[in-house]
Amino acid sequence: MESLLLSLHVVAGILFVGPVAVATSLFPRHAPVTATVGGAQQIERNINTARVLHRITRIYGVLAIAVPVVGLLLATVQGRTSEVWVVVAMVLTAIAGGLLALQIAPLQQQALTTPDDGTQLRRLGMVTGLFNLLWVVVVVLMIVRPGSSYV
Amino acid sequence: MTGLLRTLAVLSALETVSVLALLANLGTVHDAAVAGVLGPIHGALYLSVAVTALLGRGLTTRTRIGALVPVLSGPLTMVNLRQEARSA
Numbered sequence: 406m407e408s409l410l411l412s413l414h415v416v417a418g419i420l421f422v423g424p425v426a427v428a429t430s431l432f433p434r435h436a437p438v439t440a441t442v443g444g445a446q447q448i449e450r451n452i453n454t455a456r457v458l459h460r461i462t463r464i465y466g467v468l469a470i471a472v473p474v475v476g477l478l479l480a481t482v483q484g485r486t487s488e489v490w491v492v493v494a495m496v497l498t499a500i501a502g503g504l505l506a507l508q509i510a511p512l513q514q515q516a517l518t519t520p521d522d523g524t525q526l527r528r529l530g531m532v533t534g535l536f537n538l539l540w541v542v543v544v545v546l547m548i549v550r551p552g553s554s555y556v
Numbered sequence: 557m558t559g560l561l562r563t564l565a566v567l568s569a570l571e572t573v574s575v576l577a578l579l580a581n582l583g584t585v586h587d588a589a590v591a592g593v594l595g596p597i598h599g600a601l602y603l604s605v606a607v608t609a610l611l612g613r614g615l616t617t618r619t620r621i622g623a624l625v626p627v628l629s630g631p632l633t634m635v636n637l638r639q640e641a642r643s644a
Contacts, residue, residue: 477596477600481596486595486596487595492599495599495600495603496603499600499603499604499606499607500607500611502607503607503608503610503611504611507560507608507611507612507613508611508613511613
């Protein structure tokens, strides 16, 4: 049971969170802006590419909910829901999920419907960087497991 | 009512129920097994309400801070959301 849950947890983390990290990082480079840009950058900006990236962000973002759900189930089965690293990881995951659902996805939508000179894309890039950084911290917590009663 | 306000309303109602259930358990039988199940559920609900209120766009400062108060975050958010819905 524990092996099954752990496998599901890790596979979901790789296959569902991974694409979200890539799609959100690429989005600001491909989203349309009103200001004219020259050279290679102009070819790169394509609203259809940006739409696909936004779709990936939303659909895989919803699928990624499986990761904390299975993780919490696993922690309950193992009886370690009150260990420090689990609690800290849950808080960071909640913040990351909140950023994705309440900031990144709406900002992407806004960038697609009402493009500006690139100001909102810079903000989007900052929030996205923070989002990816949070996942890195969570993964490190899962490996180091500070405060774990057994290895 | 926007999707954000509706989501927050459902989450804060659930959080209020979970904190009342925890307090009822504490005041009556104080069963450790019940607390062990309800505790993490309440924690997850508190986190989701706090993060949604903090990161949601277009909410008042009052709603954001109210959602952070331990124990009272659920009922406070339910009250604050009525004003959000009225002013929206």
